[in-house]
Amino acid sequence: xxTGRTHRPATRSRGIPEATVARLPLYLRALTALSxxxxxxxxxxxxxxxxxxxxxxxxxDFSYLGSYGTRGVGYDVEYLVYQISRELGLxxxxxVVIVGIGNLGAALANYGGFASRGxxxxxxxxxxxxxxxxxxxxxxxxHTDELERxxxxxxxxxxxxxxxxxxxxxxxDRLVAAGVTSILNFAPTVLSVPDGVDVRKVDLSIxxxxxxxxxxxxxxxxxxxxxxxxxxxxxxxxxDQGPDGDVPAVMPA
Amino acid sequence: xxTGRTHRPATRSRGIPEATVARLPLYLRALTALSxxxxxxxxxxxxxxxxxxxxxxxxxDFSYLGSYGTRGVGYDVEYLVYQISRELGLxxxxxVVIVGIGNLGAALANYGGFASRGxxxxxxxxxxxxxxxxxxxxxxxxHTDELERxxxxxxxxxxxxxxxxxxxxxxxDRLVAAGVTSILNFAPTVLSVPDGVDVRKVDLSIxxxxxxxxxxxxxxxxxxxxxxxxxxxxxxxxxDQGPDGDVPAVMPA
DNA sequence: CAGTGTGAACCGATTCACAGCG
DNA sequence: CGCTGTGAATCGGTTCACACTG
Numbered sequence: 001x002x003t004g005r006t007h008r009p010a011t012r013s014r015g016i017p018e019a020t021v022a023r024l025p026l027y028l029r030a031l032t033a034l035s036x037x038x039x040x041x042x043x044x045x046x047x048x049x050x051x052x053x054x055x056x057x058x059x060x061d062f063s064y065l066g067s068y069g070t071r072g073v074g075y076d077v078e079y080l081v082y083q084i085s086r087e088l089g090l091x092x093x094x095x096v097v098i099v100g101i102g103n104l105g106a107a108l109a110n111y112g113g114f115a116s117r118g119x120x121x122x123x124x125x126x127x128x129x130x131x132x133x134x135x136x137x138x139x140x141x142x143h144t145d146e147l148e149r150x151x152x153x154x155x156x157x158x159x160x161x162x163x164x165x166x167x168x169x170x171x172x173d174r175l176v177a178a179g180v181t182s183i184l185n186f187a188p189t190v191l192s193v194p195d196g197v198d199v200r201k202v203d204l205s206i207x208x209x210x211x212x213x214x215x216x217x218x219x220x221x222x223x224x225x226x227x228x229x230x231x232x233x234x235x236x237x238x239x240d241q242g243p244d245g246d247v248p249a250v251m252p253a
Numbered sequence: 254x255x256t257g258r259t260h261r262p263a264t265r266s267r268g269i270p271e272a273t274v275a276r277l278p279l280y281l282r283a284l285t286a287l288s289x290x291x292x293x294x295x296x297x298x299x300x301x302x303x304x305x306x307x308x309x310x311x312x313x314d315f316s317y318l319g320s321y322g323t324r325g326v327g328y329d330v331e332y333l334v335y336q337i338s339r340e341l342g343l344x345x346x347x348x349v350v351i352v353g354i355g356n357l358g359a360a361l362a363n364y365g366g367f368a369s370r371g372x373x374x375x376x377x378x379x380x381x382x383x384x385x386x387x388x389x390x391x392x393x394x395x396h397t398d399e400l401e402r403x404x405x406x407x408x409x410x411x412x413x414x415x416x417x418x419x420x421x422x423x424x425x426d427r428l429v430a431a432g433v434t435s436i437l438n439f440a441p442t443v444l445s446v447p448d449g450v451d452v453r454k455v456d457l458s459i460x461x462x463x464x465x466x467x468x469x470x471x472x473x474x475x476x477x478x479x480x481x482x483x484x485x486x487x488x489x490x491x492x493d494q495g496p497d498g499d500v501p502a503v504m505p506a
Numbered sequence: 507c508a509g510t511g512t513g514a515a516c517c518g519a520t521t522c523a524c525a526g527c528g
Numbered sequence: 529c530g531c532t533g534t535g536a537a538t539c540g541g542t543t544c545a546c547a548c549t550g
Contacts, residue, residue: 004266019541025462028440043509054441055509056543063511071510071549088462089469094462103360110356113441113458118465157468158461181471182464188282188366190305198467200460205366207453208349209278210409211435212371214451215410216342218434272519296531309521316533324527324532 016087020061026051027058028084028117034077043074085141090097095154100163101141101173104186108162109137122154126168144171151178160232164237165189266396267339273314279304280311281370287330296327343371348407350433352424353416354379355393357439361415362390375407380420397424399413404431411435 034042041143044062045063047159048055061067062075069075085091096114098105101124106112109124124141126132131141159175161168161183165186168187182198185191189204190247191199285371287295297315301308307437315321315328322328322337336343349367351358354377361367362377363394377394379385384394403409412433414421421440430435435451439443444452 017541020254021466022459022463024466025459028462030443045509050443054543056545057541059510059535060422060512067511069510072508073550074509082353087466090462092469094461094465094468103356103363107356107360108457111457114461117458117462119458119461156284161459182468184460184464190283190303196471198464200464202455202457202460203278204364204455205360205370206275207370207437207455208347208367208371208372208413209281209343210275211411211437211451211453212342212347213274213277213340215347215435216345218449270519278549298531307521309523310519312531312533313520320533322532325530326528 010062016064019141020234021062023051023053023057023061024084024088026053027051027061028088028090029082031081031084035081038114039077041070041074041076044069047075052156068182083099088118093118093120094155096158096160097121097123097125097150097156097175099125099144099147099161099175100161100167100187101131101136102162102164105160105162106136108160108186109139110187117156122156123150125150127163147171147174148178151180156180158184160184160186160235161191162186266453269317273317274341276304276306276310276314277337277341279306280314281334281341281343284330284334284337287501288334292330294323294327294329295323299478300328338371341371341470346371346373347411348373348375348409349411349413350374350378350400350403350407350428351413352378352397352400352428353414353420354384354389354439355415355417358413358415359389361413361439362392372411375409376403380416400424400427401431402432404428409433411437413439414444415438415439 007204011099027047028048031042033050034047042050044055044059048058051058059069064081065083065087068080096119098108098121101109105124105126109121114121121137121139121165123146124136124139124160125144125147126141127144129143132143134141151159157180159180159182161171161175165187168185168189169191172185172191172193176193176197181196183191183193185199185201186203188203191201273342280300283300284295286303295303297308297312301311304311312322315333318336318340322331325411349372351374352363354362356381358377362374367374374392375392376401377389377392378397379394382396384398387394400416404412410433412428412435414424414428414436418440421442422440422444425436425438425444425446429446429450434449436444436446436453438454439456440450441456444454446452
């Protein structure tokens with residue numbers, strides 16, 4: 001869906017399915033953990049369990065990247081870490097700016113997962129003049145007026161929006177005008193962007209609402225007779241942790 | 254994917270596709286905005302634009318709920334708000350607990366989107382004794398020791414984990430043992446839970462990594478000749494904002 | 507012979523296109 | 529006549545099952 005129309009119909013050399021791309025970070029995390037424990041190789045079965053997917057899917061995913069395994073043995077952990085990092089573009093480091101330094105923005109700024117993996121928080125930006133200069137996560141907050149200069153000076157192409165919903169579109173427009181081409185949006189709004197700009201959305205309340213839906217189902221089904229809930233032994237580790245599970249949601253808009 | 258095996262093979266009365274469920278909150282938000290502006294009816298086209306999806310998908314989605322529209326006219330905003338709220342189970346209100354009151358936990362506690370839509374933050378829980386008693390978003394933080402009691406006293410069935418990765422599984426186990434059956438996990442770990450418990454995951458760094466992948470693609474393709482990037486007129490509002498775009502990711506695990 | 511790599515079957519979701527209705 | 533509702537076509541992704549290989 002997302003990857004809408006006319007998204008590169010040609011130059012279709014190595015087309016990795018979006019669903020696969022969305023899982024690569026998952027594999028990468030699991031592999032990194034193995035790497036830290038100096039595990040040399042893993043089987044698809046083991047790695048799949050660690051990443052929370054099933055092994056057939058994992059093997060299929062890797063087959064899109066190339067044949068990096070050894071039959072009868074498994075995958076070389078270090079090698080795979082490298083290949084996936086490269087595929088995701090994490091061998092270079094990406095400067096990102098975070099706009100909107102409220103609780104959420106601060107949480108993002110402090111989030112270790114960014115710095116550790118190819119991302120560098122180039123600047124924190126907020127509209128509140130009182131915030132200007134204050135350090136958050138060791139980085140001084142700068143005023144929105146500086147936005148364009150910051151983007152350009154640092155060659156930023158990825159922006160994170162953590163502002164209130166009302167400000168999001170305006171911030172988005174300025175980011176895009178200044179040269180940002182990928183946006184991670186935490187504000188609960190639909191952003192409209194020109195063609196060629198990718199937007200991903202993370203929406204906290206939507207996730208809860210989806211859980212509520214399923215929760216309601218569970219409650220309703222107790223009554224509905226039937227041998228409901230087979231209640232197979234606890235701790236069924238195998239199944240998909242369906243991350244965002246999902247489908248990517250990137251769109252040229 | 255997520256909705257793995259043997260998930261209610263029977264009692265298949267009103268089966269709403271997971272992909273549709275994941276979009277209902279989106280429609281609901283757009284409808285709420287229209288409702289506040291006292292707009293009485295919308296066409297599928299208009300509503301789809303406001304929600305960031307295409308109209309065919311929206312109509313198909315609504316068709317799973319029933320025939321709530323009027324041909325030649327559109328949908329009644331108020332009525333639809335009610336129907337979707339009911340379908341999502343938001344007419345009742347769900348007490349939730351947030352475990353791990355760091356920056357992220359605090360951001361979640363302050364997040365207006367929860368309280369406004371069927372959710373009530375019943376308690377904030379943190380392992381740090383120094384946090385105990387401190388109010389965050391007007392709610393006093395309680396110590397982890399109280400977790401089981403809090404869950405039971407408040408009949409909490411939905412828990413939010415915003416702890417560091419290392420603590421997540423342990424917290425999860427305790428939540429589940431105390432009776433929680435839906436978990437929203439912000440910690441970058443794969444949680445394993447018994448059958449019948451739903452887990453949804455929100456992972457900040459994964460989203461960025463997916464953006465990086467696409468960003469890298471864009472950079473690479475400039476060189477690769479070809480009439481790349483047709484650059485259709487700016488601000489293409491129609492296309493999917495593919496929210497989490499996604500596929501649900503709920504799993505009985 | 508254990509475990510990868512992959513064609514083929516399957517399944518759910520999206521899109522198309524138009525019949526049906528207010 | 530305009531817009532909904534939906535069967536049919538299509539697409540992308542997942543699962544199956546097994547041939548192949550180190």
